[in-house]
Amino acid sequence: MEITIKIDERNKEAKALLVYLKSLSFVELKSTGDKGSHYDAGFVEKIRCAEEEESFKIDPDNVWESLNLK
Numbered sequence: 001m002e003i004t005i006k007i008d009e010r011n012k013e014a015k016a017l018l019v020y021l022k023s024l025s026f027v028e029l030k031s032t033g034d035k036g037s038h039y040d041a042g043f044v045e046k047i048r049c050a051e052e053e054e055s056f057k058i059d060p061d062n063v064w065e066s067l068n069l070k
Contacts, residue, residue, distance in 0.1 A: 010051065010052070
């Protein structure tokens with residue numbers, strides 16, 4: 001039986017789960033990565049960094065400026 005699970009590896013608990021799964025002899029992990037992403041890699045990195053900050057506010061009237069991607 002095969003099961004597909006999507007895991008966001010940026011989460012601390014998800015990383016711990018992956019370490020555990022890798023230790024099991026009957027589990028085979030295949031990374032799909034960000035294949036086919038049409039976003040600029042620099043932009044994606046800025047968004048990921050912003051997600052990792054403790055908190056930030058987004059102005060719905062000016063989303064891009066409120067993300068402070070400068």
